[in-house]
Amino acid sequence: MTVKAAVAPGTGEPLVVQQLQLDDPRPDEVRVRMVASGVCHTDAIVRDGIYPTPLPAVLGHEGAGIVEAVGSAITTVEPGDHVVLSAAYCGHCRKCLSGLMAYCENLMAEDFGGRRRDGTTSLTSDAGPVSSHFFGQSAFSSHANVVETSVIKVDPAAPLQTLAPLGCGLQTGAGTVLNELRPEAGSSMVVFGVGAVGSAAIMAARVAGCTTIIGVDLHDSRLALAEEIGATHTINPARSDTVAEIAKITRDEGVHYALDTTAVPGVLRQAAAALAVRGTLALVGAAKPGTEVAFEIGESLVKGWTFKTVIQGSSVPQVFIPRLVELWEQGRFPFDKLIKTYTLSDINTAFAVSESGEVIKPVIVF
Template sequence: MTTSARAAICRGNSEPFKIEDVELDNLRPDELRIRVVACGVCHTDMAVRDEQLPVPHPVVLGHEGAGIVEEVGSAVTVAKPGDRVVMSFNSCGECPSCSIDAPTYCYNFFPHNWSGKRADGSPVMFKDGEPMNANFFGQSSFATHAIAHEANTVKIAESAADIPLERIAPIGCGLMTGAGAVLRSMKVRKGMPIAVFGAGTVGMAAIMAAKIAGANPIIAVDVNDKRLELAKELGATHAFNGKDGAMDKIRELVPQGLGYAFDTTGINTLIQEAWGLLAPMGICGIVGASDPSDNLTFNEAEFMGGGRRVMGILGGDSDVGPFLNELLDYHVKGQFPFEKLIGYFDFDQINEAIHASEDGSVVKPVLRISAE
């Protein structure tokens, strides 16, 4: 028997998201049905709305969901009915990346996250008896209920039992990416200088993680002064406005060069300048979405001579369950205070929440979908 749900349907950028009745398919052995309590709003949702990513429309988006497990398939071991869980991206579990616990680089990322269906092509959702595109990041959590998978569901550890799900919801995307970039991908060393370009969700998470790693100085660069103030609260030792000679100020502050330059803006001219600030063995980590036609140019002698690296990063090299619970541990200890980024909206205010993200007034909007 299918399950009735309400879901926000995206039909492109010419009309607002509309909450409508849908049906969820029966569970496969490795699937879980989650009652969604809350879901974060992320730029990737808007990128799909604007058809910048190859996800078919109309579609149910939302990929930062948290909730309570209602039912599980026969092969599920990650959680049981009644458990509090948070969802992240999906992966195949079998390819060369998944087999070394690097699922963010899954060879089969597209069919498991962006095809609008299960990887085998079957629909997880129906509307008026017809298949509806969903299974976005293996969840589609802009809905009262979601079908998730063994690979992208994380049972929340007992140590985080007091943290509300509506706060935990966004941890599986941008927060994980920024923190993982620092702690896992670039493995930032204690006492080394880092600059973070762009102080949104990803950059702020990187700044909090840089503080955890003991980096020094921690330089935040943004064009929004309010965000720079918050970056300082979260651990930045210096904050420079990108419109006001930030690169020169960094050069003056760290004459021997940066150990790490982390870009979340995706602006190629900025990345090239930031790369030019690296010390020998310095790493320039890049995560920001960019135009598919953009290229980067670096001087070959400087690239080789100093052992400098450019590192493309997806999902902060997270292995999902262990890393998300590690981040929640830091949160419980007060070292990862990401609640300062969140603004809450009711589910039926989804279009207002998206607007608040796009105009920069809220760093991380979170939709309240049902009571915990």
């Protein structure tokens, strides 16, 4: 069938809206008519060649839509179901079989390979194959053949254009707090970078019962929104010493938990310095391969602190995303406040406002 899609044609080039051919879904695939797709930082770094998906490609990995057809092996959804799409995983490696799908041993091939396992693509142009199955979905397209592991059935009463960002960024921030860090009620947390991932972490910290929640960002507009959705304190590092401010807020104890969404080495060092004794620092930001950070050993040793990296919020998407939908329906996870919608023809504008920080979560609506 003919579909309309935004294609990343080459490294660093703007996306181009084109008509492509989509083949028939395989037995383990679900054809989804897209209603919306979030724009994520990962889309931008693949467009720019930092991560290795072959170009040209149809990106997009925060899709939401309605099932139109299912392959013969599909048992989890049927035509008419409303679905959110998340990262693909193989389902048969040791990590997947242990319930650790976010750490699938075949993650790079499943999510960034641009091909099915047999080497085919579901999308073609007049010039030849176009990389597909990005995160199992390639959601910047009016329709997509999606692998079953990427598909999550959701409440049909919830608006799909709102739910789309749950597939990656919001799941990552909220999951890192609720699935991985698991802060105790009454504990303290600082979030460095309050974009989509950081904002989700702030909302999740409030759900978890943290009583001191600090947002750190260079954009005052983001900090104002962070306070609206759950931050008890905010810091703009352009105007004050972040570590000193955190010490003041916590009465020199430091924070129990720190989450860095920036992957900037200097910010990571600040996050470590702000920790309380036995504190935990989680990194979720994606950095260019080869980026390194050094921590001071002497003071770190006596703190007994923990540093961990977290992927996809350590979640099982089919379990965790419906929980986030329920929290949103209860008014306890108001991520809709982060969203601004764009048409497919304005997708490059959506990328630009995301990169500038003007908009926290752009969403493409088909």
